[in-house]
Amino acid sequence: MFRRQRREKILEIINATGHATVEELAKLFHVSVDSIRKDLRELADAGLCIRAYGGATRIKPAATETEAHAQSPELQVTDNRTGRLAVAERAWEEINEGDAIFLDISQTNLLLAHLIAEGDKRLIVTTNMLEIPRLIAANPKVTVLATGGFLNPQLTGFTGTASISLLEPLLFSKAFIGVHGVHIPSNAVMSFNMDDGMVKRKVIDNASERFLLADQDKFAIESGYRFASVDDFSAIITDTTNASILSELEKRGIPILG
Known part of the structure; x- marks a missing residue:
């Protein structure tokens, strides 16, 4: 099996099961764990999965069979990544010199x-995501x-609760909050699970300005921890x-930036 075919199969497994470990994949494809790690790293760099300790997880809930036939996994994620990038670029415009x-x-x-790492704004950045400190630490202004x-x-x-306790004394001028989904009819903003959601809630309470980051795919998700x-x-x-989504958001009097 060629490397490209193996990566396509790996992506199918991750999207179908939600996750896969390096050891399982190495045994399945009869290759070294180093080869699988390289496969997962390149899939993650392309925005096709999320690297996790010992393996990888899917980037979004599995598509239905009808959706899968209508659009390939690569195209679905490419579109989603494009939307996320547009949101990130707009969020960057809201960050000013000296912000915490x-x-x-x-x-x-x-x-x-990534934009912060390449930027020239003097900032204090607090995060609970592992990849972010390593990414922006080389920028002397941050x-x-x-x-x-x-x-x-x-x-x-x-x-979880330990992170919430550590966040207690920290105040932020601006918080940028990613979401698992937004269900407009119930006015709900949802996270992947309760532990993640509790941290987001604490950050919202501690921030002067709170920005909800939601690419268009997030408005199609109706389940999660509110x-x-x-x-x-x-x-x-x-x-x-989407005119309907924008109209409903505008009725709530919340500024929409895009």
């Missing part, structure tokens, strides 16, 4: 961290703080052009 900001666990915030706490390997970040309401945010940064 928080970036939570989300792929959009990881893209925003002071980086990591929350610490319980490490969730699936989310590749710190969550940690906030749409009107808990100062503004919503989104790439959606």
